[in-house]
Amino acid sequence: MTLLWYHWAVFGVLLVLGELAVPAFVLLWFGLGALGVAGIMALAPEASFVVQLLLWVALSVALVVLWFKVFEPQRNKSFSGQASAGVLGETGLLVSDIEPFGKAKVRFQTPLLGADVWECVADEKIGAGSRVKVISVEGSLLKIAPSGDKS
Numbered sequence: 682m683t684l685l686w687y688h689w690a691v692f693g694v695l696l697v698l699g700e701l702a703v704p705a706f707v708l709l710w711f712g713l714g715a716l717g718v719a720g721i722m723a724l725a726p727e728a729s730f731v732v733q734l735l736l737w738v739a740l741s742v743a744l745v746v747l748w749f750k751v752f753e754p755q756r757n758k759s760f761s762g763q764a765s766a767g768v769l770g771e772t773g774l775l776v777s778d779i780e781p782f783g784k785a786k787v788r789f790q791t792p793l794l795g796a797d798v799w800e801c802v803a804d805e806k807i808g809a810g811s812r813v814k815v816i817s818v819e820g821s822l823l824k825i826a827p828s829g830d831k832s
């Protein structure tokens with residue numbers, strides 16, 4: 682049994698379209714592998730069925746590995762607690778009132794460490810809508826103080 686290049690192309694397109702119905706982001710790599718085999722078969726149509734299957738498996742596995750090694754590493758990376766020196770002194774707007782040693786949220790105009798809204802703590806009472814500055818990073822919380830800027 683020998684498949685022609687257009688069989689692999691149809692199979693690849695069906696797998697890529699099947700990815701629309703499956704939210705796991707898995708079928709895409711097998712579909713792209715099949716499209717790669719279709720391209721190879723267009724250039725070398727005399728390959729046996731076993732060689733075609735081995736090519737498909739190899740291309741699919743290579744694409745999955747490439748995804749996890751090259752493109753995917755930054756997706757689930759947490760920025761919490763990293764590069765805190767770049768955050769110190771940044772000013773934001775307090776979303777709600779905060780009591781001494783209580784928690785609230787502060788919103789920044791530009792994202793800090795990957796987020797524009799952060800939970801924060803303060804040593805004193807600060808009213809909602811006040812401009813605050815970051816004085817330290819404590820785990821996943823920002824410690825804030827009034828910035829002194831008049832807004």
